[in-house]
Amino acid sequence: MTEADEDRADAVFHALADRTRRDILRRVLAGEHSVTALAENYNMSFAAVQKHVAVLEKAGLLTKRRSGRQQLASGDVVAVRSVQAMLGDLAQIWRGRISRIDDLLALDPNPPDPPTPHTEPEHS
Template sequence: MENNEPNLDAVFHALADPTRRAVLQALVKGEATVSDLAAPHDMGLPAFMKHLSVLEAAGLVKSDKVGRVRTCALDPATMIATERWFEEQRAFWQGRYAQLDDLVAALQGEKK
């Protein structure tokens, strides 16, 4: 994988958990403090921080600490690179399905 490509294993691991997906959805609206992000979830702050560290390790979220307040924001570069990977996969499979459609049409034409 090239250096500008995301670690897809880490991204998919991060996205596999509903709490982490909810955090990403909350951050789409803009930056938020850890306390604000943790509030809707029924877990202690240490457990929530583990979720944030998974998101940060995957490159999906970045955070900045000023005094005692940690503020989080989306890091769009990893999502853009992941989306590019999905687009490559989609293009590949669309081509394969088109070939399959052509084969089925040719086989049906032979039967008639």
Template structure:
């Protein structure tokens, strides 16, 4: 299994646990946007949106850059892929556990009964 720093994974999933942050990430993965243009999509203050962007940035899910008076944000697809890979690896662990449970249940039940013989004429 690929090892990912636990603190980094915690930051990803904390950032993604909020629907506004997930929506912001979707938007900035499509195209770079200013924080002020992002804020127009939500019924919250610019400061609140800036805080959401900060959480996503600290998690490495997006980057910010200044251009004059604007702060532009862009999603980091490689980090999103890393988070997806972690989820895929965790899914594989659970699928293996389920397969082992199925094997134990099959072994406990014994061999399947033979199908009934066709009727003799």
């Protein structure tokens, strides 16, 4: 990955690390919502919801447009699919690592016995 790709991954995972932002993203992926309408769903200030939307927008997961006085937010399906692809790549790396560990374990015909727990003698 390039430095720009790494920076984008950091922004995406930071944005998705918060449950409110994940919920906002689910809502705007289902359809366009005004930021005002989004804010009505949360027990926080309008400004706090605006900040969550801004983090998602900076990460490229949603886009905003103006319609009169309203800011309308829409989820970016292509961006979400790129996150899915990123996670798929990571999963593939881990599957490969686990497979290599399994192969190494299969090579040892006499694996060591697991350690026995040390028990303290009971005192009367």
